[in-house]
Amino acid sequence: MSNTTNISTQELVRKLHSLLSTELLEKFYPYTLDKVNGGFLCNMAYDWRFVAPQDKMIVTQARHVWTPSKAAHFFPNDPRYLEAAKHGYQFLKDVMWDREFGGFYTMRNPQGGLSDYRGFFEEKRTYGNAFAIYALAALYELTKEKEVLDFAIKAFEWIEDSAYDPINGGYFQFLTREGHPFTNKDIKNTKASDANEAYYKDQNCSIHLLEAYTELYNVWKNDRLESRLFELLTLIRDKITTDKGYMNLFFDHKWNPVSFRDASDDERKRNIGLDHVSFGHDYETAFLILEASYILGLKDDVKTLRKAKKMIDHALQYGFDKKVGGFYDAGYYFNGMDTCTIIQDTKNWWAQAEGLNILLLMSKIFPNEEKYFEHFLKQLEYVDKYFIDHEYGGWYEGGLDKEPHMKEGLKGHIWKACYHEGRSLMNCIKILSDDDSEIAKQNKEFVIVKNETIRFLNHWNKIGKSIE
Numbered sequence: 025m026s027n028t029t030n031i032s033t034q035e036l037v038r039k040l041h042s043l044l045s046t047e048l049l050e051k052f053y054p055y056t057l058d059k060v061n062g063g064f065l066c067n068m069a070y071d072w073r074f075v076a077p078q079d080k081m082i083v084t085q086a087r088h089v090w091t092p093s094k095a096a097h098f099f100p101n102d103p104r105y106l107e108a109a110k111h112g113y114q115f116l117k118d119v120m121w122d123r124e125f126g127g128f129y130t131m132r133n134p135q136g137g138l139s140d141y142r143g144f145f146e147e148k149r150t151y152g153n154a155f156a157i158y159a160l161a162a163l164y165e166l167t168k169e170k171e172v173l174d175f176a177i178k179a180f181e182w183i184e185d186s187a188y189d190p191i192n193g194g195y196f197q198f199l200t201r202e203g204h205p206f207t208n209k210d211i212k213n214t215k216a217s218d219a220n221e222a223y224y225k226d227q228n229c230s231i232h233l234l235e236a237y238t239e240l241y242n243v244w245k246n247d248r249l250e251s252r253l254f255e256l257l258t259l260i261r262d263k264i265t266t267d268k269g270y271m272n273l274f275f276d277h278k279w280n281p282v283s284f285r286d287a288s289d290d291e292r293k294r295n296i297g298l299d300h301v302s303f304g305h306d307y308e309t310a311f312l313i314l315e316a317s318y319i320l321g322l323k324d325d326v327k328t329l330r331k332a333k334k335m336i337d338h339a340l341q342y343g344f345d346k347k348v349g350g351f352y353d354a355g356y357y358f359n360g361m362d363t364c365t366i367i368q369d370t371k372n373w374w375a376q377a378e379g380l381n382i383l384l385l386m387s388k389i390f391p392n393e394e395k396y397f398e399h400f401l402k403q404l405e406y407v408d409k410y411f412i413d414h415e416y417g418g419w420y421e422g423g424l425d426k427e428p429h430m431k432e433g434l435k436g437h438i439w440k441a442c443y444h445e446g447r448s449l450m451n452c453i454k455i456l457s458d459d460d461s462e463i464a465k466q467n468k469e470f471v472i473v474k475n476e477t478i479r480f481l482n483h484w485n486k487i488g489k490s491i492e
Contacts, residue, residue, distance in 0.1 A: 031401075033456055034461065034462075036456055037453055037456050037457055037461055037462075037463070038462070040449055040452050040453050040456070041453055041463060043408075043412065043449055044095075044098070044446065044449040044450060044453065045098075045099070046417070047412055047413075047414070047417045047418070048417070048418065048419070048442055048445055048446060048449065049091075049092075049095055049105070049442065049446065050417075051072065051417040051418050051435075052088075052091075052418075052436075052441070052442050053092055053095075053104050053105060053108040054104050054107065054108055055072065056068075056088065056436070057107075057108060057111050058078075058134075061134055061135050061136060062111070062114060062115040062118065062119060062136065063080050063085050063088075063111075063112060063115035063119065063120075063136075064080070064084065064085060064088040064112060064115075064441075065078050066078065066080065066081070066084045066436050066437055066438055066440075066441070067434060067436060067437050067438075068434060068435045068436040068437075069432075069434060069435065070413070070416060070431065070432045070433060070434070070435055071416050072416060072417075072418075072435060075434075077134070077141060078134040079131055079132065079133055079134060079139045079141035079142075079438070080115075080119075080120075080131070080132045080133075080134065080136070080139075081130065081131050081152070081438040081439075082116075082120050082128045082129060082130055082131075082149075082152035082153070082155065082156060083151070083152050083155050083438065083439065084438050084439070084441050085112060085115060085116060085120055086112075086116065086128075086152070086155035086156045086158065086159040087155060087159070087441040087442075087443035088108065088112050088441050088443075089108075089109050089112035089113055089116065089159035089160070089162070089163055090155070090158055090159040090162045090163075090443060091441065091442055091443050091446045091447075092104075092105035092106070092108040092109040092112075093105075093109040093159065093162040093163045093165070093166045094162055094166075094446070094447070094450060095446065095450070096109065096166055096469075097166070097469045097470055097472070097473045098450060098453070098463070098467070098469075098470055099467075100467060100469045100470075106166070106167075109163050109166065110163075110167075112159070113159075113160070113163055113172065115136075116128070116156055116159070116160070116175075117175060118136075119132055119136040120132060120156070121179075122146075122148075122201065125201055125202050125203055126178075126182045126186075126203060127148045127153055127179075127182045127183075127186060127199065127201075127203050128148065128152055128153050128156050128179070129144075129146060129148060129201075130144040130147055130148055130149050130152050130216075131144040131145075140215075142216060142217040142438075143214070143215030143216040143217055143219075144216050144217075145215070145216075146201040147198070147199070147200065147201065147214065147216060148199040148200070148201060148203070149197055149198065149199065149218075149229075150183060150186075150187040150195050150196065150197050150199065150229050150233065151197060151228060151229045151232055151233075153179060153182070153183050153187075154183070154229070154232045154233045154235070154236040154237075155232065155236065156179055157176050157179050157180055157183075157236040157237070157239070157240055158232075158235060158236040158239050158240075160172055160173075160175055160176035160179065160240075161173075161176050161236070161239040161240040161242065161243050161244070162239060164176060164243050165242065165243050173243065173244060176240055176244070177240075177244065177246075180237075180240060180249065182203065183195070183233075184248070184252065185203070186199055186203035186204070186205075187199060187203075187205065188252070189205075189225075189277065192277055192278050192279060193255060193259060193279070194225050194230060194256075194259055194279065195225070195229060195230065195233060196225065197221070197222075197224075197225065197226055197229040198210070198211070198214075198221075198222045206222055210222075211223060220297070220298070221274065221298070223276075224274040224275055224276065224282060224298070225274070225275045225276070225277060225279065226273060226274045226275065227260070227264050227271045227272065227273050227274075227275075227305065227309075228273070228305065230256060230259060230260055230264060231260060231305065231308070231309045231312055233256055234253070234256040234257060234260060234312050234313070234316050235312050235315075237249060237252060237253040237256060237316075238253060238312070238315050238316045238319050241253055241319055241320070242319050250320065253316060253319075253320060254320060256316070257313055257316045257317060257320070257328070259279075260309060260312075260313060261313050261327070261328055261331050263279055264279075265306075265309070265331060265335065268334075268338060268357075269306065269331070269334035269335045269337060269338030269339075270301045270302075270303075270306050270335070270338055270339075270355075270364075271302070271305060271306055271309060271335075272299075273298060273299060273300065273302065273305075274298045274299070282298050282299055283299055284296075284298070284299045285299070285357070285358070285359050286359065296354075296356075296367070299356075300354045300355065300356050300367065300368075301342070301343070301354060301355035301356060301357065301364055302353075302354060303338075303339040303342070303343030303344075303351050303352060303353075303354075303355065303375065304351060304353070304372070304374060304375025304378055304379070305375075306335045306336075306338065306339050307335055307336045307339045307351075307378060307379060307382040308375075308378040308382070309335065310331075310332035310333075310335040310336050310382055311332070311378070311381060311382050311385060313328050313331065313332055314328060314329065314332050314385075314480075314484060315480075318480050318483055318484070324487060324490075325487065326487055326490060326491060329389070329484060329487050329488060329491065330491060333386065333390070333491075336382050336383070336386055336396075338364075339351060339379075340395070340399060341364075342355055342363070342364035342366070343355055343364075343366070344399065345369075345371070345406075348406060348410075348425050349402045349403055349405060349406025349407075350371040350376055350379075350403065350406045350407075350410065350423050350425070351371060351375050351376060351379050351403075352366050352368065352369050352370070352371060353368040353369070353370050353371060353372055353375065354366070354367050354368035355367060369426060370422055370423070370426045370427055371410075371422060371423035371425075371426055372421065372422055372423075373411060373419045373420065373421050373422065373440070373444070373445070374440075374444035374445075376403065376406070376407050376411055376423070377407075377419075377444040377445045377447075377448040377449075378444060378448060379403050380400065380403055380404060380407065380448045380449075380452055381447065381448040381451045381452060383396050383397075383399050383400035383403055384396075384397070384400045384451075384452050384455050384456070385451070385455065385481070387400055388455060388481045388485065389481065389484045389485050389488045390488050390492065391485075392492060393492075406423075407419075410423040410424045410425045411423060411424075413431075413435075416435070418435040418436075418442075419435075419442075419445055420433060421433045421434060421440060451477065454470075454473060454474045454477040454478075455477060455481065457470075457474055459471070
């Protein structure tokens with residue numbers, strides 16, 4: 025796929041379908057299913073050998089339920105995806121869920137017991153619990169099993185009772201096993217690898233709660249859920265996201281952004297993880313706020329579309345490699361400068377996947393702006409050349425143009441399943457397919473989900489005409 029300029033839509037769909045099935049999903053399922061201890065194995069070498077350690081994180085386990093639940097609509101005659109989703113569900117219910125205090129543990133050992141991996145022990149994170157809801161809602165949509173929905177509702181209520189801040193809004197990310205937000209003593213005593221973030225609220229927890237609550241509201245119309253989803257949407261759109269179109273990453277409890285712009289160079293560099301421009305999170309969030317607004321049924325939501333467009337436009341202006349393709353990992357607005365400077369020119373896998381999704385989406389919402397589809401084709405060509413392992417399958421963790429050593433890096437770990445890649449490719453296939461496509465002719469289940477995506481696009485395209 026060295027040149028995508030003249031590729032037909034049908035050829036594009038076939039290519040994306042191959043990347044989804046042959047070179048991604050079939051590598052993970054059923055291969056990663058742990059038939060001895062339950063759940064999914066996660067640490068895999070470049071050639072798919074399992075490597076130690078194999079501790080199990082709620083984020084990975086949940087993503088491995090969500091992805092096959094969605095993939096089952098694409099491949100209804102292939103039993104591996106429903107089998108994988110149900111297998112993972114059992115582990116979420118029997119092992120990851122704390123039967124005494126509620127909520128999902130962040131980490132369990134390979135057998136499902138107490139884990140000291142990365143220092144999490146029995147601590148909980150709202151972020152991880154959000155992904156469990158995301159997975160359960162998707163599984164319920166597939167199976168319509170009441171037990172699954174009841175479990176998702178139980179997890180939602182636990183987050184609301186444990187993590188919601190009724191004074192300043194939003195959610196606390198760091199929770200004790202008992203479901204209490206961290207006190208100063210808890211912050212001091214934690215050994216977790218993310219301990220430097222424990223003082224703050226953050227965008228990442230917020231956007232993935234939005235994502236999870238959107239998925240849940242799609243299958244469960246509940247007043248409390250609707251209120252919280254709308255609150256998250258406005259919080260992210262109007263407070264977390266700046267007027268320039270990028271998000272601040274961390275905040276104090278009153279939602280004042282954390283910034284080291286006025287600090288010394290050494291201090292700023294030490295805290296760069298707390299304060300930079302993450303292009304991938306920005307345009308991923310652009311998609312998520314459009315999705316949330318649509319599921320909420322908001323009419324003529326010009327404000328959300330304007331902000332989403334600004335987020336991807338900012339990333340294209342400052343974060344896209346115009347020579348090779350791909351989005352850089354991080355930028356920064358230094359004092360006295362009105363432009364964003366690249367401070368980390370590597371390119372991680374999940375941001376490239378999310379870039380494909382939002383670029384194609386925007387090309388349909390704003391068809392008169394050719395830049396979006398042109399960048400989509402360039403991004404697809406870049407991903408195909410520098411991220412897809414055509415020898416062993418799967419995606420490299422980093423682009424080989426910047427990090428050639430990633431060719432022998434891990435294909436999977438606790439943060440790397442196949443949810444970003446899977447979601448992006450599935451969305452792109454739905455967007456590009458018509459009723460005469462091969463997959464549509466052969467698959468009524470796919471037609472249903474495709475048509476919902478088309479309604480989503482038509483909704484935003486109509487609103488987009490008013491701001492062009």
